[in-house]
Amino acid sequence: MPTACNDKTLKRQIRLQTMTHKLALGWFSFSCCEDSTIVFTELLNDHFDEWSKVIDFQYIRILKKNNKIHNLDVAFVEGAIVSEHDAMKLKEIRKNCKKLIAIGSCAINGMPSAQRNTFDDGKKKEIEFLIEKFHLAEKVRTPGDIVKVDDRVMGCPMSEQAFLDVLNKTLKEFNIV
């Protein structure tokens, strides 16, 4: 886990470097409460000036309306995959990113959404109308059940420090800092 000192060093590197390219980043939410998006928004409040020098926020609905899933370096994905529509969009994201990172419990083990996978026949009957109404799949899946996931950020919602660690690691992997 990076120390406060490491974090300062990274900030200094970011300030000093001559930028050649930025990390093309996408942030995607599937079925979930989007609390990790809230955490990310709070982090953006604190880090936007420094991050905007090294990150190109290409797909991020909390910042802008016009977003494109194209040629991303990294895609952060929160939420469980609950329908074929979700699965198709996830495959499109995977095709258009070099690295895909699962964010939070929903995207790592499907919970709490995946509780319905273990419902008995009685409970399944009770929610049948919702499954039909929202065109949901029979089973809730995780992104990792459908596409290759390269890294994970644990927590429900995600841990801020774990996210910063993964983001800083990714910036280094792509030779941005």
Ligand code: SF4
């Ligand atoms: S992991 Fe937790 S906080 Fe994040 S979307 Fe799922 S339920 Fe919400």
